[in-house]
Amino acid sequence: MAEQLATMRVDYARTDELDVGDLAATWHEQLAAWLDEAITDGVAEPNAMVLATTDEDAKPTSRTVLCKGLDARGIVFYTNYTSVKSHQLRATRYASATFPWYAQHRQVHVRGNVELVTPAENAAYWASRPRGSQLGAWASAQSSEVRDRRVLDDALEAATQRFAGEEKVPPPPHWGGWRILPEQVEFWQGRRNRMHDRLRYELDAHSRIWRIRRLAP
Template sequence: MVESLEEMRVDYRSAALDIGDLAGDWHVQLNDWLAEAVAAGVAEPNAMVLATADEDGRPTSRTVLCKGIDARGVVFYTNYTSAKSRELRASRYASATFPWYLQQRQVHVRGTVETVSAAETRAYWATRPRGSQLGAWASAQSAPVRDRRVLDDALDGVTRRFADQPEVPPPPHWGGWRIVPEQVEFWQGRTNRMHDRLRYELDSHDRSWKIQRLAP
């Protein structure tokens, strides 16, 4: 029998985190932790849980893949007609969490959003497998469909459409979003639920980043 949910817990003891352990820039620290997650064999280390809200403030979350981290922000790609894109346009704000359970870590990013340039979209698009490119053309993301056959037929149709073309162009309705952080929190699990939480926060006046410790 599976143990009861009330009794499911892990006492985190793998590491500690202090302000002196952090890089001066949030994106350097995030890339460092991402590299450590890759080295540790974390499954889908660039997966992040993206949270958005609609015009009425009702939230939605889902997992997407991060495809860029630099001083400008955190980037992912999607259909611009999808539910998430509609909500991003409505609120112009989002948050994302990298859940690295294997290392008892997570990173939370929150800030405004912007679309990436067409040139950036094209550069990333060129790295995608052809099948993924065709899928982006075939799927009217988030739209209701009658059954699976509708999706399979749509993919068959675009496969035939581009069969004679060596390169599949990016759809006009597809591209990248960038979360431009105002806060980036690094969380390291500690014993007795006294976790280490260190947050980079952007000062709205001088645009500098400050780091502070938060109570768990």
């Protein structure tokens, strides 16, 4: 396996350059454009992003979540507020996320402070979820240890019976969204000979003005 890993290599053969003049005026417009291209090209789960958080001892944890909101304020994902990720976000108020579009030889990296989304935003997104996903949110005490799979199946069945007579499943009090408020958003595109294009939108902490910088690969 060590030899196989050493020889695994993809030739990033994109010929289109990515330069400052090719970018949209704002990071969120550029991210929306690349996301739209990923959707058009049939990328599997194009809104999937690897979310990284740290605990109070600076020990990192990463996992894949789904981006469910994008605008000038930031990017949004939803989760259980009792989960490990939520505990870490409450402790540090900071996170990063990476959209890995391997098939397109692209990725976007976002980092910044975090905030809870509003109750109105939670309610709007919750109403769009399939009933099964809503019941799953009630059934799962996310990140807690369970004895076996049957515990989860029984919890889902209990939630199903609990709301069997109700047309709409209400959102649990322990569920909702987080928003990453970007201070840096980097757009990466693969090029030959590992001379990749890296362009980063950076928010100046004092002037609150966004600037774009090219970084060496």
